[in-house]
Amino acid sequence: MFVPEEKGGVGATRADAAVVFETLARADISVTAYLTIHNMNCGLLAKFGSEALCEQYLPDLASLEALSSYCLTEPGSGSDAASLRTTARVDGDDLVIDGAKTFISGAGSADFYFVMARTDASVSKAKGITCILVPKDAAGLSFGKAEEKMGWNAQPTRAVSFDGVRVPVTNIVGEFGQGFPIAMTALDGGRINIAACSVGGASFCLDYAREYMDSREQFGAPVGSFQYNQFRFAEMATDVHASRLCVRAAANALDEGSSTATRDAAMAKLFATERCYDVANRALQCLGGYGYLREYPVERYVRDLRVHTILEGTNEVMRQIISKRM
Amino acid sequence: MRILCAVKRVVDYAAKIRVNAAQTNVDTSSVKMSMNPFCEIALEEALRLKEAGIATEVVAVTVGPDAAKDTLRTAMAMGADHAVHVVHESAGAGAGALPPLAVARVLSAVVDHAGPFGMVLAGKQAIDGDNNQTGQMLAALRGWPQATFASSVSVTDGGTHAVVTREVDAGLETVKVPLPAVVTTDLRLNEPRYAKLPMILKARKREIETLSAETLNVKDHVDRDQGKLHVRKVSEPPARAGGVKTKDMDEFINMLREKGVL
Numbered sequence: 001m002f003v004p005e006e007k008g009g010v011g012a013t014r015a016d017a018a019v020v021f022e023t024l025a026r027a028d029i030s031v032t033a034y035l036t037i038h039n040m041n042c043g044l045l046a047k048f049g050s051e052a053l054c055e056q057y058l059p060d061l062a063s064l065e066a067l068s069s070y071c072l073t074e075p076g077s078g079s080d081a082a083s084l085r086t087t088a089r090v091d092g093d094d095l096v097i098d099g100a101k102t103f104i105s106g107a108g109s110a111d112f113y114f115v116m117a118r119t120d121a122s123v124s125k126a127k128g129i130t131c132i133l134v135p136k137d138a139a140g141l142s143f144g145k146a147e148e149k150m151g152w153n154a155q156p157t158r159a160v161s162f163d164g165v166r167v168p169v170t171n172i173v174g175e176f177g178q179g180f181p182i183a184m185t186a187l188d189g190g191r192i193n194i195a196a197c198s199v200g201g202a203s204f205c206l207d208y209a210r211e212y213m214d215s216r217e218q219f220g221a222p223v224g225s226f227q228y229n230q231f232r233f234a235e236m237a238t239d240v241h242a243s244r245l246c247v248r249a250a251a252n253a254l255d256e257g258s259s260t261a262t263r264d265a266a267m268a269k270l271f272a273t274e275r276c277y278d279v280a281n282r283a284l285q286c287l288g289g290y291g292y293l294r295e296y297p298v299e300r301y302v303r304d305l306r307v308h309t310i311l312e313g314t315n316e317v318m319r320q321i322i323s324k325r326m
Numbered sequence: 327m328r329i330l331c332a333v334k335r336v337v338d339y340a341a342k343i344r345v346n347a348a349q350t351n352v353d354t355s356s357v358k359m360s361m362n363p364f365c366e367i368a369l370e371e372a373l374r375l376k377e378a379g380i381a382t383e384v385v386a387v388t389v390g391p392d393a394a395k396d397t398l399r400t401a402m403a404m405g406a407d408h409a410v411h412v413v414h415e416s417a418g419a420g421a422g423a424l425p426p427l428a429v430a431r432v433l434s435a436v437v438d439h440a441g442p443f444g445m446v447l448a449g450k451q452a453i454d455g456d457n458n459q460t461g462q463m464l465a466a467l468r469g470w471p472q473a474t475f476a477s478s479v480s481v482t483d484g485g486t487h488a489v490v491t492r493e494v495d496a497g498l499e500t501v502k503v504p505l506p507a508v509v510t511t512d513l514r515l516n517e518p519r520y521a522k523l524p525m526i527l528k529a530r531k532r533e534i535e536t537l538s539a540e541t542l543n544v545k546d547h548v549d550r551d552q553g554k555l556h557v558r559k560v561s562e563p564p565a566r567a568g569g570v571k572t573k574d575m576d577e578f579i580n581m582l583r584e585k586g587v588l
Contacts, residue, residue: 005524012523
C-alpha cells in the first residue's frame, strides 16, 4: 500500500492503511499483522532503495508474488536495537554478513529479508548500521525451527543465521550507515499498523460478545440485559472507539508530516494495544465457559492480541518515547 | 453500445433494523447502508458486457440524498466509467419516499440527458421498498421493451437485440427483445466482483455529475408522482404466536377441519 503507483503499488496514505488493516484484522489478526510487516518492507524499499533495486525486487514484492521479512531483533538486542551485533563487511563487490537474528516473523517462508547489520564499528552504535536486502537462497543463510507461540500462528517465527552470507553491495537499501534512521522511520508506521490490528481484533470480539449476550439466556432473560453486562459492554465499546480515534489521529499526523507524529504513534500503540487486549479478554469472559473453547473464535483473538503490547517496541519503550517528548 | 446502470443506496442486507417510533419508516440512523444487492448484480452485468467488448461505456446513476454519492463511488470502484447523481432528499422507502413512478420519471430524463443508451440495467427491486416496479415503469414511460428478473443476458444480432432468460413462477422463460430495452436483474444472474483497493482509492477523487429534478425539467412531474402514493404506516410483522401440539393424527385432522382448512 505504501509503494507509490509509479512503482507498482497503491500509493495509499497512512490513514487509508489504518482503515484497511483494522478491517482485515477483524477477520484474522495474525495474517493481517504479517501483511503490515510486508507492507512496511515494501514501503522502505520504495522510499530508500535505488532505482535498480526497486526495479529488480518491487514488482514481485508489491504484488505479493514474493514475501518479505524484517530482520532487526537479535538474541542480545531487543528493545536496545541499536546494540545489534550482526556484521556486514565489504569484500570487493560484495557484502559478507555474519550474525544471528531472532523472533523474525515470516522467516523461512519469506523470499526476501531486510536485514539490519553493522557495517561500521568505529562510529557510535546507531550510526554504523546499514539495511541490506538478502534473498532467501543466499548461501550461508539458514533458519531455526518455527517457534511454538501463544498466538500469531498463521505466520512462522524463526531465528535467522547468517554464516558468511554474500550479497552484492548494490543490495543496500539506502546508504551506508542509514540503517537505524530507516528503521526508526519504519517503526512509526509499523506502530500505527499494529495498533490498527488491535482495534480490528477487539472490534470483532466486541461484536461477537454482543451477539452472544443477546441470545444467551439465564435466569429467564438474555444475559445482555443485565446492567453489569451492559455497563461492561459500554466500557469495552468506548475503549475500542477511543483506540480507533487514537490510531487514526496518529495516522493523520504521520501523513501530514507533523512534528508530533512519532509521539502520537507511540501513544496510539501504547493505548490501543493495551486497551484492545483487555477488550478481547473481557469479551472472552462475556462468553462464559464457551469463551474458553477453541471452537469459539474469541480465545484466538485474545492469544493473538497478547503480543501486540510487546513487539514493534514494547509498551515500556513506548512510555519512554512519550515521556521524552513531553 | 452505452449502458445506463441504475443503483440505489439502501439499508445493508445484513443489518438488523427496527421500525422508528413514529411508525413511518425503518430507523436508518446508525444503520449500515450499502448498494442494493440487485443493483450490484446489474452493475456487474454491465461491466461484463463492457469487458466482452459489447458495451463501450457504463454510466452509473442514482437518485438519492447527498450520502448516495458513496454508492456511486462504489460503482466507480467496481468499474463504472461515469457517475450521475440526481439529488433528491426523499429517495428511500417508507412514508414520504419517492415512489417508483417518480424514480422512473427521473431515470427517463437521465436517459434523455446522458444518452443514447442501448440498455438500461437495473436491479429487479430494492430491498427497502421491495416494489419491483421502477424498471417496468421506466420501460413503459419510454415505450421500450422490458426483460425483467434476468438470470442470463446476451446481446445478439450485431447488438440490435438482447436474449434474456427470466426467472418466473413457472420456471424459466427466454425472451428476445430489440434494443434499447430495460433489463432488470435477479439473484442468479451473476456474482458481483469485489472492488480492488487501488480502484476504491481512485474513485474517491473522481468527478460525479450532479443533477436534480429541476435541472432535468421533471420537477413538476415528480412532485405530482410523489403525491400519488401515500405510505400510511410501517410496522413490524406480528410476533409469532405459540402453536398447539396435537397428541395424534386424528386430533390434528379434526383441528384442521374445525379451522376450515380441510
